Amino acid sequence: MGPFATIEEAQKIALEKGQTDNRSCLECLPKTGSDPTLAARANVSQHGQDAEQLIEQQLNGKLDLKWQPLGAIEVDEGAKLKFPPILNVPGLYRFKALHPSGAVSVYIGETENLRRRFGNYRNPGPSQQTSRRINVWATELLKDGGRIFVSISIEGRASIEERELQVDLRYKAWRRLFENWSLLLEGTQDVESLNL
Structure with a gap:
């Protein structure tokens, strides 16, 4: 304005x-x-x-992110989500779900502490709306015979004009950049995004 x-x-x-x-x-x-x-x-x-x-300067850049598979989410004897073991590290995570119908959906997030975030999905607090939504979605899907695979990324690479940048996923700005970039890439495939 x-x-x-x-x-x-x-x-x-x-x-x-x-x-x-x-x-x-x-x-x-x-x-x-x-x-x-x-x-x-x-x-x-x-x-x-x-x-x-x-x-009017134009910069050309490149982002590289590699997903490392961790395993699958399961439901334990107490009907709670059970995640693969993970360290207290910052990074990105991806839940890729295969529905019994054959459809695929994905959820991508970022956090300063992966173990704590997975704990929030297992035991969401009353004010954690996203954690509650993902908990209900995952629990129902697994009970219906679907599968959810977890991947993480704890490092990324970025360059501008062939100059390598220092990527530090302890900083939210870097995590959000890679999160949004990953969501764009997933959106080019025939995959339903749960990041709404």
């Missing part, structure tokens, strides 16, 4: 919309005024083509 006539007007709208980053922007505010950030950006824009090249 914008442009705005004054910095105050732009900041007021940003606060009303819940925007925490309301620094000056050449598209929302005029190119004159006493704001030092705005003045610096106005100076950059005077360089014409150089500024346009910075804005």
